[in-house]
Amino acid sequence: MGHGWPVSIQTMWKDPLPNFYGPDDERLHKIAKKIDALKALGCQIIRFAVPNIEAAEALGMLASVSSMPIVADIHFDWRIALRCMDFPIAKVRINPGNIGAEWKVREVAAKALDKGIPIRIGINGGSLPKDLEGEPDRALAALKAATREIEVLESMHFSNIVVSLKLNNPETVIRANELFAAQYPYPLHLGVTEAGPLVAGVVRNTAALVPLLKKKIGATIRISLSDTMEQEVIAGKEILACVDGGQQGIRIVSCPRCGRASFDTHAFVARWSERLYSLNARISVAVMGCVVNGPGEARHADLGITGAGNSVLIFKHGEIVRRTDVQNADSAFQEELNSLLGATTAS
């Protein structure tokens, strides 16, 4: 990550890991399957909270079957980080605000150095080191906390470092990361901490991350939401698309619906959103409620569907290719999508 690589999208598993009884445990394979689905959606790195040694053992089993790089998130007890590094994990995240004495960080770094595992110094505005809690400038406090840990790691010639400076206020996130990027070469993982529910969280993350990413600050992102991992990944893709003005795979255009709608665009988008975002294709899809703006938008999309009285019309590259009943909208849309993807793949 960093050093010119494309910005990667992360999410974090939202539930405790079960104590798997062995490699055949169904729950293990269920989680691995969910990770596969998140990967198809566009997630590239997944982090797990590891609050105790049992969770470290569970993470170890998962790391051997996961299709995605796994990060161990450690608070308080450095021995859990040491145990996690016995398994094929991709990174350890430690929080200097609560890991305690410097010698504990040194033990973690020594093992990480030995195993070639990167360490993320994860600074969080909610858990700054005690002596920095009263610092009125939160951006500076976060930078100071990161600097301390970097100095410890650098004194051991450890440079496989990622840093995150997560705060709750977008302006402060921007300033903290700008200050850091002006001073250090290490890759930054970006995010707004405790960003809130879906809408508030996406808005706050967009406000903070887009200006940073436009300045080429940031190697990975996580859009923390009080919502699903799937929404976090979709939000990450949309934010990256805002930054490069391009498209992260699928682009969905859909109308807000109004009293003219003869087709429930909200329900259709809810049913199709994850399926569409999981496609490995750069196409645009328009979902419109009626003939006022529907045909116009649908014509500009690779594939479009719009309500038209008791029917729906399906457009492909500007041409109407189907008219069908609303009840058959999903199956007709699926068929046209399949044929479009076949054509896209063939070309």
Ligand code: SF4
């Ligand atoms: S496309 Fe039709 S239903 Fe959708 S918002 Fe516009 S006028 Fe309303």
